[in-house]
Amino acid sequence: MLRIFRVLSFILVAVFAALSQTSQQAAVISISDAVQTALQQNLSVRQAENNVSAAKSAVLAAYGDYLPSVSFSGGWSRQQTDRAASTQIIGGQPFSLPAQFSVNNNFSSSLSVGYTVFDGFSREATIGRSSSSRDAAMELANRTKQSVVYQVESAYINVLRTEQLVRVSEENLKRDQRQLDRIIESNRLGALSVADVYRQQSQVAVDELSLITDQNNFNKAKADLASLIGLDMSKQYSFVDNSISTEMSKDELDGTMQKYASYEELWKRALSARPDYQSARQTYNAASAGVVSARRSYFPTVTAYGQYRLANETIKTLSQNKTTSWGLSLSWTLFDGFLTNQQVQSALAQERNAELSIAQTERDIAVDVKKALLDLEAARKQYDVAQKGLISATQDRRIAEERYNVGSGTLLDLLVANAGLVNAEANKINASYNFIIARRNVEYSLGERSY
16 A cells, blocks of 8 residues: 555656646747747837827828817706895885795707818818828838847847857867866876866866856847847747758858849839838828918818707797807908918928938938948858858867877867867857848848838
């Protein structure tokens, strides 16, 4: 019986341990998952979408100005008079006035309808301005999404980059630790001096510090990505995406460079696709409509109105006293102390500033495309150089190790060669991911991707 109880206890403990380990497993997130989550959770994207909703409601309100205004009102009032008896002298004769008490109720209701026939083209300008502002907000929201996606992709690639650097540091530490074990054994047999042992121990300590730094950078990169996406920082996540490869063929590299060879063509594509440029143009259209709206006071305003009113002392007799009225009204401000002129000049200034913003956006797009192409070209060259450097450093490390093992080389030569290999591996990793980011930066500068 005791054995059975122990077996059952062991099974329960194993089950709970397995469940606990499963619940603590890190969720695997690919780069597409990160992008989709960011588009839903990122605060900048949500704020941009809120601005779009507000701009759409302004368009609906602008069209509402073409509809009549309808209002209903009702009320009740009570007047109570309580006068005591008195004597009044009239023509020298006294007259007695009796006490008086009276109550008067008044019930009323009215239905009013008003319609603006003409308001100096203000309604048309308001619709144009609100529609352009809505389109500008939508374009800014699209650019915000593009920006967030680019930031997420760059942060995701940085996580993969720092993870690879951690692996390089781990392999280097293991390699130097194995070398230290061989040196200690050779020293025990009298083949090597104790100075080599101390020197290799120092190198292993340096490798351990380097690994700690790389691991910390990797953890911080994951935290930055999780924050950018909008994930729960208290949970663990694993960022894995097999679609991102750091090994790129010459054909792939040449194809990418050929695809983005013409600066003039890319600049024109960016002008036709960039949402921020389209938003600047829509902002200019809204400012132009604002000039028309500011001139409204130079024109008269014509309004049609109608009213149906009921009023009486009791609710039952309310319909016995009816009043119907309708008509047209015209108002025209002939002089307002130059207030309209000030409003027009302010609107014209906003229009000119909006036009300058278009020109500035064109310059920004031109420099964005140019810099993106320069970064892509530099990244391609860095990748080629890093690849050649890694091949050379690998051979140099192998030769130095063989020479040291046979006694024809020094430990210092081996350490220098090993440091060169570590730097070459890190350079290859950085160059690979830099090229991937540079390629995505060109796509971001063109602004052709939509979400």
